[in-house]
Amino acid sequence: MTTHDITCPHCHKTFSLDNAGYADIAKQVRDKEFFKQLHEKLEAAAQEERLAAEKARFIQEQEMNRTLHERDTEIQTLKSQLERHESDRQAAARLAEAEGKAQLQEALQAKERDIQALQAKLSANAVENELAITKAVDAVQKERDALQSTLKEAELRNSIAANQLKERYELQLKDRDDHIERLKDMKARLSTKMVGETLEQHCEVEFNRTRAMAFPRAYFEKDNDARSGSKGDYIFRDTDESGTEIISIMFEMKNENDSTATKKKNEDFLKELDKDRTEKKCEYAVLVSLLEPESELYNTGIVDVSHRYPKMYVIRPQFFLQIISLLRNASTKALAYKRELELTRQQNIDVTNFEEKLETFKNGFSRNYDLAHKQFNAAVEEIDKSISHLQKIKDNLLKSDNNLRLANDKAQDVTIKRLTRGNATMKAKFEALDAPETKKP
Template identity: 85%
Template sequence: MNKHDITCPHCHKSFSLDNAGYADIVRQVRDREFARQVQEKLEAAAQEEQLAAERAKFAHEQEMHQALHARDAEIQALKNQIERHEADRQAAACLAEAERKAQLQEAMQAKETEIHQLQARLAAGTAEKELAVTKAVEAVQKERDTLQNTLKEAELKNTLAASRLKEHYELQLKDRDEHIERLKDMKARLSTKMVGETLEQHCEVEFNRARAMAFPRAYFEKDNDARSGSKGDYIFRDADEGGTEIISIMFEMKNEADGTATKKKNEDFLKELDRDRTEKKCEYAVLVSLLEPESELYNTGIVDVSHRYPKMYVIRPQFFLQIISLLRNASTNALSYKRELELTRQQNIDVTNFEEKLETFKTGFARNYDLAQRQFGKAIEEIDKSISHLQKIKENLLSSGNNLRLANDKAQDVTIKRLTRGNATMKRAFKALDTP
């Protein structure tokens, strides 16, 4: 048998071990080293994954900042263009007005000169000449008035044209500002913090804010019943003071991140939503969606898709409370008609229907009694099997207790003297440890 000399790192005493003892010590050291290496690799992988997530988030934020910066630059360029057009228009208007005034002034001066000449000739001439001069003066004054009116009309046309141009560019600037606001709003809604259940939490918070005032008796909870194979996100139910249900709505919330490779459409979820509405016995179905952010159809407001699936709507999150209020009010108005119809139907029940219900009750009761009796017999058989099984477990536990007692007795009889009997190597090792 091979021997291995071992030196204790604490007391620096040497002793020898056989192959089995040495192998056991080597295995313990190797296991500890392997566990340490595995832990280090797991920590390194976790750090690398966290760094990758932070880099992806930073890249996404940079892209959105660049897009906003480009939009701001475009708006500034448009503003500069408007200012240049306004300056050119004002300069052209001033130049045209100055030219018209100069021409009018020259014409008026010429006419005034002609009037003075005629007046001078009138003073020296005859009555006939005076009459001619008077007519000429009136003609000149009339022509002067005509020129003044023409100048005023030209100034009015110039003012109207400038006003139209200004309104046109202001309308363009307003459209740009609205587009930027939509982009900012879409950025906030499509950020990584609004993916997955964040949209659901947003709708739940909005509803809870208005619950006490608008929906005191309403039920709005997550749909956790997946027995049919699928489930929606939330179910809304509201009832009147007597407990009669007014309305029920199946809600589905869908969002999508910018980095998603395959972009989904609202059409992709309508069929499944209609199936969930039918299985959960809801009257209406509403898809609250942030998909297709550039669609003019879905961005305008509440979209009725009842031509595809009955009583179904697609909305943006900002119309969440509005759609509930609209549908609830419509159902509340129809509730009175439903009650009158039900009362009329109940009043028309005759004895024949009563006897049929009684016969149906008897048949159902007999069937349920037969099923209950059979299940009772099966339950008794299962109890007998369980008693037999527990008896076997009891016997096994008693046998295990005896074996543990015998093992404990053997462990109590184990001593160093018995273990080292016939083993000179272990005797020398223990003796060396006891020697100071």
């Protein structure tokens, strides 16, 4: 059987191992390297998740700013068009009225001149031409009356046309004003319609619309467990095909009426939300809020408040489905690392049990030491306070000495055999060390 000589780097003692023992020690070294690489991969995945969230928030901010800029530009264009149409209408009306009056006035003046000429002729030859001139004057007067009537009709038609044009432009102006008001309201509310429904109902309806397509295995229900004294609004959990949890989110929805006297802030609810997330063992926490409607910070998109509370975000309702998709996709990438870690833990049960026993011993020793230390300090304080407490101080000192003795007895009783009891792998290693060294041929 092939053996391997190994020299201890501390005591420089050389001992031999068979192939199985050598392979086991090599596996432990590889496992340490694997855990180191796995930790680095998890850190890289977390960094990638943060970068993806920052990128998504930046894209949302750019899209929202672009949309608002386009709406403001459209509003300004509509206003300019209305002003230009109004000025053109007024100029056209003034020009038409001026031209009509000038033509009619010129015609009246010509007829007046004709009447004056005929009257002059009548004065020169009143007897001979009285009948003819009278007829001519009557004809001219009738023509003048007709021209005056035509002038009045033209003025009336111009007035009616001007009123119709004015009414049409006033109607268009009213429609544009209504459109501007709708755009302003849409901008203020960020296109979130809450007519006839609460914020919780809105989010639940939006989720159920896409549940079958995007989240077929997801759990999204109200949090009804108030045993700890408080509860969130909704809990979201999603799993893969094998039932392994991918992500869990605690949701809190906050809204208030415009007539509310005391206005709340989003900051007022973050602490309670983080408490609910921890108690319900959720990975992320999200506050869906319509509070602080004028805040530029919360109106720009998804707001990361992880600097205050870990893995927490504040969003407007229109980003409800987007935040679920972003966090779920990021957690899906880290799921492979979780599976590898779980597989490694299952393959190293002996090493885990050994570490647990060692940790149990360390905790027990530390507990006894802490008890002894506290009781010793209590005894010193009692001595400083009053001489009358000497008997009580003596009892505390005896208890402290007893605990120190127990702790020392436990430390003296620690042996390799006790630590490796029930661990076949470690027991074989130490038995190999205790066996006499085989001489080489």
